[in-house]
Amino acid sequence: MSNHVHRREALRLATAAGLSALLPSRLLAVGAAPELAGNLKAFARKWVGPGKVPGMVIALGLPGLQTRYIAQGSQGFIDPDAMGPDTLFRIYSMTKPVTGMAAMLLVDEGRVGLDQPICDFLPKFAKMNVQVTPDGSVTEVKPAKNPITVRHLITHTSGLAYGIVQQGPIRQLLFEKGL
Incomplete structure (x- = not known):
């Protein structure tokens, strides 16, 4: 048996979640909540354990009902602290696809344009302004040729510096500013 989430299983869960959005909220909340919670508990039990993931927390929010949390396992393979609704997760770069999807929903609704300047x-x-020389002086700058757009941010081509990869004076400036 593979320890990885199979695409078909993930697709089934995503499809069920998507189709549930089409149901009237009262019907979903009253009729499907117990079954959905049971399915999510089974999913968590299946994927939490040695060689899989140490733990997970699932939040189930349905219209008209209090949010339910399904927590399984521990915060790490060598961390005995149990998972719970208040467990903090370091998701690092996972914010990028989440933010990208949220932005694309706004694009789809016509509220934001991909080539719209973020200003x-x-x-x-x-x-x-942009630096004249990469990793050069932070005072040797010139006006940017083009504005930063939503597309630039989504594709990570805006030219904005990241403290963890940036070198030189700009890294020091980011550190001094607490960024």
Whole structure:
């Protein structure tokens, strides 16, 4: 047996979640809550354990009902603390696809354009400067040729520096500013 979540299983869960959005909220909340919670508990039991994942927390929020939390396992293979609704997760780069999907929903609704400058939402980005020399002086800058767009942010091509990969004076400046 494989210890990885199979695409078909993930697709089934995603499909069920998607189809549930089409049901009237009262019907979903009253009729499906116990079965859905049971299925999620079984899913958690199946994937939590040695050689799999140490633990997981699932939040089940249905209209008109209090949010239920299904917690299984521990916070780490060598960390005995149990998972719970208040467990903190270090998701690092997983925020990128989540944020990208949220932005694409706004694009789909026509509320945001992919090639729309972000200064429309964040005015401080209206007059951006770029370093003349990468990893050079933070005072040797010139005006950016183009504005940063939503597309740039989603595809990580905005040119904004990351403290963990940036070198030189800009890294020191980011550190001093607590960024």
